[in-house]
Amino acid sequence: MTRGPRILLRQIREALGAGAAPAQDRLDMVVRIIARSMVAEVCSIYLRRASGELELFATEGLNPEAVHNTRLRPGEGLVGEVARLAQPISLSDAPSHPSFSYRPETGEDPYHAFLGAPLLRGGRAIGVLVVQNRTERRYDEDEVEDIQTIAMVLAETVASGELLAEDELRDVEVAPHRPERLKGQRFAEGLAFGHAVLHEAPLAPEKLLSDDPAMEEARLKLALATLKSGLDAMLDGGQGKLAGPSFEVLETYRMFADDRGWNRSLEEAVRNGLTAEAAVDRVRNEHRARFAQARDPYIRERLHDFEDLANRLLRVLAGDKPGERELPDDAILVARNLGPADLLEYPRDKLKGLLLEEGSAASHAAIVARALQIPCVGRLMGLRDRLSEGDLVIADGETGEAYLRPRPDMLEAVQSRMAVREQRRAEFAQLRDTPAVTLDGQRISLLTNAGLAVDLENLAETGAEGIGLFRTEFQFMVSDELPRLTAQTALYRLVLDAAGDRPVTFRTLDIGGDKVLPYLEAEREENPALGRRAIRLGLDRPSLLRMQLRALLTAAAGRELRVMFPMIATVDEFRAARELVDIECAWARRRGRPLPALLRVGAMVECPSLLWHLDALLPLTDFVSIGTNDLFQYMYAADRTNPLVSDRYDPLSPPALRALQTIQKACADTGTPVSICGELAGRPLEAFALITLGFTRLSAPAGGVGPVKRMILSADLTAARRGLNNLLNLSTGSVRNEIESLARKLNVVV
Numbered sequence: 001m002t003r004g005p006r007i008l009l010r011q012i013r014e015a016l017g018a019g020a021a022p023a024q025d026r027l028d029m030v031v032r033i034i035a036r037s038m039v040a041e042v043c044s045i046y047l048r049r050a051s052g053e054l055e056l057f058a059t060e061g062l063n064p065e066a067v068h069n070t071r072l073r074p075g076e077g078l079v080g081e082v083a084r085l086a087q088p089i090s091l092s093d094a095p096s097h098p099s100f101s102y103r104p105e106t107g108e109d110p111y112h113a114f115l116g117a118p119l120l121r122g123g124r125a126i127g128v129l130v131v132q133n134r135t136e137r138r139y140d141e142d143e144v145e146d147i148q149t150i151a152m153v154l155a156e157t158v159a160s161g162e163l164l165a166e167d168e169l170r171d172v173e174v175a176p177h178r179p180e181r182l183k184g185q186r187f188a189e190g191l192a193f194g195h196a197v198l199h200e201a202p203l204a205p206e207k208l209l210s211d212d213p214a215m216e217e218a219r220l221k222l223a224l225a226t227l228k229s230g231l232d233a234m235l236d237g238g239q240g241k242l243a244g245p246s247f248e249v250l251e252t253y254r255m256f257a258d259d260r261g262w263n264r265s266l267e268e269a270v271r272n273g274l275t276a277e278a279a280v281d282r283v284r285n286e287h288r289a290r291f292a293q294a295r296d297p298y299i300r301e302r303l304h305d306f307e308d309l310a311n312r313l314l315r316v317l318a319g320d321k322p323g324e325r326e327l328p329d330d331a332i333l334v335a336r337n338l339g340p341a342d343l344l345e346y347p348r349d350k351l352k353g354l355l356l357e358e359g360s361a362a363s364h365a366a367i368v369a370r371a372l373q374i375p376c377v378g379r380l381m382g383l384r385d386r387l388s389e390g391d392l393v394i395a396d397g398e399t400g401e402a403y404l405r406p407r408p409d410m411l412e413a414v415q416s417r418m419a420v421r422e423q424r425r426a427e428f429a430q431l432r433d434t435p436a437v438t439l440d441g442q443r444i445s446l447l448t449n450a451g452l453a454v455d456l457e458n459l460a461e462t463g464a465e466g467i468g469l470f471r472t473e474f475q476f477m478v479s480d481e482l483p484r485l486t487a488q489t490a491l492y493r494l495v496l497d498a499a500g501d502r503p504v505t506f507r508t509l510d511i512g513g514d515k516v517l518p519y520l521e522a523e524r525e526e527n528p529a530l531g532r533r534a535i536r537l538g539l540d541r542p543s544l545l546r547m548q549l550r551a552l553l554t555a556a557a558g559r560e561l562r563v564m565f566p567m568i569a570t571v572d573e574f575r576a577a578r579e580l581v582d583i584e585c586a587w588a589r590r591r592g593r594p595l596p597a598l599l600r601v602g603a604m605v606e607c608p609s610l611l612w613h614l615d616a617l618l619p620l621t622d623f624v625s626i627g628t629n630d631l632f633q634y635m636y637a638a639d640r641t642n643p644l645v646s647d648r649y650d651p652l653s654p655p656a657l658r659a660l661q662t663i664q665k666a667c668a669d670t671g672t673p674v675s676i677c678g679e680l681a682g683r684p685l686e687a688f689a690l691i692t693l694g695f696t697r698l699s700a701p702a703g704g705v706g707p708v709k710r711m712i713l714s715a716d717l718t719a720a721r722r723g724l725n726n727l728l729n730l731s732t733g734s735v736r737n738e739i740e741s742l743a744r745k746l747n748v749v750v
């Protein structure tokens with residue numbers, strides 16, 4: 001390229017802005033300008049049709065008759081290969097390449113040198129830009145770089161409709177526009193439709209080209225420096241220790257942030273005339289395209305790192321936070337994966353649903369979605385590439401599907417299903433004050449799980465008898481720094497005030513695993529789910545736990561306080577934790593501070609080790625609560641956040657149910673109150689199995705309380721018990737179908 005892409009990009013922009021000229025003329029002008037600027041005899045643009053074929057849309061140098069006539073099947077020829085690989089191909093002698101496909105109508109016989117670059121959007125090739133020369137020449141690195149920059153600008157302008165009129169684009173796969181249905185997995189119940197909001201938002205075309213590359217380079221450098229120093233600060237954290245439980249991730253980011261190739265690509269793109277944002281986007285697109293082909297999960301993870309880094313950099317450039325983004329009133333959030341804190345940053349009133357390309361049902365983002373009572377569907381392969389910002393989309397948390405750009409009839413069907421749900425919700429509301437008693441007279445306490453102040457608004461509406469699990473870490477996760485004693489006390493007071501006479505069980509800080517707090521220093525861990533999570537951290541950093549206990553004792557002065565410790569694996573841990581409660585009580589007493597009128601201290605049963613030491617544990621506790629999400633994760637050695645393994649077992653299986661039965665019996669024998677607070681308790685079929693096993697206290701996500709109560713009202717436990725006992729002895733991995741048949745036979749509404 002003789003005059004540099006900057007001038008060329010300006011010329012392209014002028015050609016595009018050539019007012020009233022027909023679209024084809026403008027496109028012809030663009031290929032002419034590129035050919036001239038790159039000293040190429042040929043310049044052609046191919047765009048992908050909905051059929052997958054690449055159609056020649058404009059050419060300078062090839063036979064004009066071939067325009068709109070030459071169509072290449074997916075993967076056909078070198079052009080098809082560029083699209084398939086989503087990478088540039090540069091050859092000095094194209095005809096000798098095995099992928100070369102000869103199309104006589106184009107008259108491309110005399111051209112030897114070939115340079116093709118994909119037009120990428122969201123990591124997907126929507127077309128190909130090609131230059132060709134007669135001589136057997138090699139295009140140098142700069143030229144390859146330049147054509148990619150031009151291809152990016154073309155891709156965005158084509159997709160935005162600036163280049164071609166809408167009717168010409170109708171059948172072109174620039175942005176998917178047909179209705180599609182993707183099958184995934186249900187992570188959170190519910191049904192919603194609205195407009196797609198991409199968590200990793202694409203750039204608007206008007207932000208692509210800069211007017212002042214020198215200034216843009218300075219912006220980029222400043223943003224990179226800010227990004228790096230931010231990461232350094234996190235890595236150095238606290239007293240020179242390694243910060244962030246996810247140290248490894250940060251360390252990788254930091255390494256990538258220094259990656260010379262990445263930095264150079266960004267700088268070159270900016271020097272070539274792109275804005276800093278567009279440069280980040282371009283380099284990200286290339287990475288996506290390259291990594292997306294990799295089957296190796298490790299490599300795909302690295303893509304995620306690069307993506308996150310690019311997102312961070314874009315955020316630094318924009319100086320914004322997701323919470324400050326303009327959102328439509330009916331936003332369906334779309335992401336590859338999402339941490340619970342990311343999700344909580346979005347304005348709750350506008351968020352109607354969540355769609356994830358990956359994720360897992362037991363991950364905390366899914367739990368937060370259930371707490372927010374929005375549907376969440378995960379494991380939707382190819383989701384982000386098939387959606388554009390603002391597309392209409394349905395999140396079907398009943399069937400575990402997503403409908404992209406649904407047809408009106410589909411939308412109508414969903415609206416009527418939503419009306420039915422609404423009606424059902426109204427029915428549940430009517431049950432609100434009805435006690436949950438089975439047909440044979442067993443009273444069940446139905447409680448709800450909570451973690452945010454906003455959950456309290458739902459408390460009365462659900463008709464739950466109290467809060468069986470208050471996840472205190474959510475307050476920490478939405479905060480940029482460690483919440484102070486006063487802030488913690490204020491929240492707990494608010495919760496107790498809102499609950500009134502209803503009991504609240506506070507669970508002390510449960511971080512680690514997939515819940516990371518960037519401001520809290522922690523050692524690097526290879527295996528965070530088996531690492532210093534929850535009470536382990538609390539005992540290692542007693543000041544942290546004591547501060548929380550102090551806040552709880554203060555907030556509950558004169559009232560009942562129920563507090564429990566997560567992830568207890570040994571009785572000694574429980575003793576040590578309980579001792580901290582005693583120390584705090586003594587501290588308060590010495591200062592004459594009022595204490596709770598009643599104090600109950602419990603343990604969560606989440607580690608399988610306790611199953612064989614219940615005789616030692618139960619006498620030490622005032623109550624226990626079974627966290628089935630973790631208990632089964634550890635029993636089955638299946639990481640709840642890892643979609644490759646998280647659903648390999650069924651909690652409705654003989655081993656899982658027998659484990660629960662063991663705990664239930666031990667508690668009944670010792671008179672220890674026991675509840676179940678895992679997600680299981682909120683699903684009618686699972687809850688049916690639980691009450692049949694003898695559990696009488698269930699704490700469910702807010703959306704599960706109504707359906708579970710309806711199930712309880714229709715159940716006869718005496719009859720169910722006989723049936724279930726037989727199932728526990730079956731030699732199959734899952735007894736879900738059998739339990740379902742049993743429920744149906746007994747007319748239990750599950």
Ligand code: PEP
Pocket residue numbers: 367469471510606626627628629630631677678679
């Ligand atoms: C559980 O593990 O079942 C539980 C209730 O705790 P969390 O999901 O917050 O880990």
Ligand code: MG
Pocket residue numbers: 566606627629630
């Ligand atoms: Mg847990």
